[in-house]
Amino acid sequence: MVYIDPDVCIDCAGCIPVCPVDAIRDDIEVSQDEEHWLELNRARSAELPVVKHKLEPLISGVAPTIALDSGQ
Amino acid sequence: MSRPRVAIVGAGPSGFFAAQELLDAPTEVFVDVFERLPVPFGLVRYGVAPDHPKLKSVQNKFFATAEDRHFNFFGNVEIGRDIELDELLGAYNAVILAIGAEVGMALGVPGEELPGCYKARDFVGWYNGHPDYSNLGVALGSHVTIVGNGNVALDVARLLLKAHGSLADTDIADYALASFRENPVEHVTILGRRGPAQTKFSFKDLHELLALPGVVFTASGNEPAIQTQATVEELNHPSSIQRRKVAGRLSSIETANPSGPGCHLAFQSAPVEILGRKAVETVKLAATTLCGPAFAQRAVLSEGISQIRSSALINCIGYHVRPLLEPSKTASKTISNQAGRVLLGEGLVPGLYVVGWAKRGAEGTIGANKACSRDTVKTLLEDLWLRDISEDRSKRFEQLRRRLRIAVSFEGWQRINEHEIALGRTHSPPKPRTKITSRQRLLEVANHSFINLPGE
Numbered sequence: 001m002v003y004i005d006p007d008v009c010i011d012c013a014g015c016i017p018v019c020p021v022d023a024i025r026d027d028i029e030v031s032q033d034e035e036h037w038l039e040l041n042r043a044r045s046a047e048l049p050v051v052k053h054k055l056e057p058l059i060s061g062v063a064p065t066i067a068l069d070s071g072q
Numbered sequence: 073m074s075r076p077r078v079a080i081v082g083a084g085p086s087g088f089f090a091a092q093e094l095l096d097a098p099t100e101v102f103v104d105v106f107e108r109l110p111v112p113f114g115l116v117r118y119g120v121a122p123d124h125p126k127l128k129s130v131q132n133k134f135f136a137t138a139e140d141r142h143f144n145f146f147g148n149v150e151i152g153r154d155i156e157l158d159e160l161l162g163a164y165n166a167v168i169l170a171i172g173a174e175v176g177m178a179l180g181v182p183g184e185e186l187p188g189c190y191k192a193r194d195f196v197g198w199y200n201g202h203p204d205y206s207n208l209g210v211a212l213g214s215h216v217t218i219v220g221n222g223n224v225a226l227d228v229a230r231l232l233l234k235a236h237g238s239l240a241d242t243d244i245a246d247y248a249l250a251s252f253r254e255n256p257v258e259h260v261t262i263l264g265r266r267g268p269a270q271t272k273f274s275f276k277d278l279h280e281l282l283a284l285p286g287v288v289f290t291a292s293g294n295e296p297a298i299q300t301q302a303t304v305e306e307l308n309h310p311s312s313i314q315r316r317k318v319a320g321r322l323s324s325i326e327t328a329n330p331s332g333p334g335c336h337l338a339f340q341s342a343p344v345e346i347l348g349r350k351a352v353e354t355v356k357l358a359a360t361t362l363c364g365p366a367f368a369q370r371a372v373l374s375e376g377i378s379q380i381r382s383s384a385l386i387n388c389i390g391y392h393v394r395p396l397l398e399p400s401k402t403a404s405k406t407i408s409n410q411a412g413r414v415l416l417g418e419g420l421v422p423g424l425y426v427v428g429w430a431k432r433g434a435e436g437t438i439g440a441n442k443a444c445s446r447d448t449v450k451t452l453l454e455d456l457w458l459r460d461i462s463e464d465r466s467k468r469f470e471q472l473r474r475r476l477r478i479a480v481s482f483e484g485w486q487r488i489n490e491h492e493i494a495l496g497r498t499h500s501p502p503k504p505r506t507k508i509t510s511r512q513r514l515l516e517v518a519n520h521s522f523i524n525l526p527g528e
Contacts, residue, residue, distance in 0.1 A: 009126075010126055010127050010128075010129055010130045010438065010439070011124075011126045011127055011276075012127055012130070012437040012438045012439040013274050013275075013276050013437055013439075014436065014437040014438065014439030014440045015439060016274075016275075016314065017313075017314045022313050026275070026276050028276060028279055028280075029275075052096075054443075
């Protein structure tokens with residue numbers, strides 16, 4: 001899974017429409033029970049390397065049913 | 073083999089992202105960025121709304137790019153005025169056009185030339201302190217009509233409707249803030265030819281507008297009941313997540329005629345004529361109907377004609393690209409290209425590339441330029457070995473460099489930057505910066521040749 005550093009993010013929202021699985025929320029849309037994701041993103045993005053190239057989509061993200069069917 | 077040199081025309085986001093990609097590449101190159109203004113950052117400085125400071129913070133990345141010792145900035149150098157594109161192509165191994173889309177599209181209706189009719193680029197440049205537009209002489213009056221359903225329309229509407237006091241600690245031009253304070257706008261009407269499902273609004277920017285405290289919002293043409301079959305199809309498409317959210321939010325605005333001060337969003341409504349004796353007074357509107365298949369619906373004018381009182385009109389319908397390659401031609405949506413390689417007529421122009429809005433058209437936020445510039449740079453690096461690194465080229469490069477001694481360097485810009493930040497600090501309330509809005513003054517500060525004027 002990839003994370004967004006909330007301090008470095010410029011809030012341009014460019015990632016939101018291109019995310020194939022609609023996983024990215026703007027802070028205005030984060031509900032109370034989702035708020036822990038903000039801290040998690042801050043912590044994990046500090047620990048992980050910066051993604052500079054396009055990643056292959058996670059198979060579970062593209063089609064969970066296919067992943068389940070193929071036993072992955 | 074000597075290190076190849078790449079020139080980038082335009083120091084906005086797409087130009088800076090391309091520069092960073094080149095400097096990160098395994099092939100070691102020199103990068104020279106040319107900018108027609110004395111200052112860098114393009115629409116980050118002169119397009120992004122003053123109340124969106126986080127979006128502007130992308131410039132921290134650009135400052136870091138400029139620190140690379142293989143990077144050079146040449147401000148106040150205009151292609152076609154100071155140097156020719158052919159000279160750049162002769163002196164560099166590759167040239168990237170990052171010139172954006174700066175020609176505001178015309179509405180194409182009678183009365184468009186009346187005073188009080190502004191193009192978004194001019195108006196946005198004016199409140200952002202752009203030296204070319206700081207003398208625009210804006211007089212809006214109480215009833216402003218905004219044409220267009222994109223994020224520029226939302227920015228303009230928000231700034232007009234926001235309590236001016238809440239803009240005092242932004243880097244908005246002082247004269248613009250004074251103008252908003254002295255002549256508050258009471259009514260804003262936003263016109264869209266098509267419906268809520270066809271806007272280019274981002275949900276975030278729409279949310280920000282509709283959440284403005286104390287502003288009454290009304291809308292027309294936003295009832296889900298009047299949606300065409302094709303619109304329903306568009307909204308139900310799996311790729312329409314954002315579209316559904318935006319349309320849903322717009323449908324929730326009360327469908328009513330405006331009864332007092334506030335903001336009215338009129339959908340399926342197009343301006344057909346702008347009337348006024350000496351300046352804009354009235355905008356004549358035609359209702360539209362949507363025709364065509366899903367995702368290709370067009371607005372066709374229908375019978376219903378109405379008029380709205382309007383003391384100013386701001387045209388936010390979009391931008392075209394300046395025809396740099398063929399100056400006699402009219403501006404077009406993009407510079408023709410194949411994967412970023414510039415096409416002229418049927419053939420490729422060897423060594424010439426394009427990024428950003430000039431490549432894709434005036435759509436997408438700042439971040440979209442990063443992937444766009446990366447794609448073009450990848451292509452450029454694949455081609456680079458084809459381009460000769462001849463003695464002639466080096467000689468031409470040295471000649472060109474001598475002529476560019478008068479350009480504003482990145483150090484010159486840093487002097488402007490520090491000066492503006494210092495001025496902003498003395499402001500009450502303090503501002504992130506007070507922009508210098510005259511080209512002459514920018515050059516003086518950049519070149520250290522200025523005298524402190526009293527009151528500054």
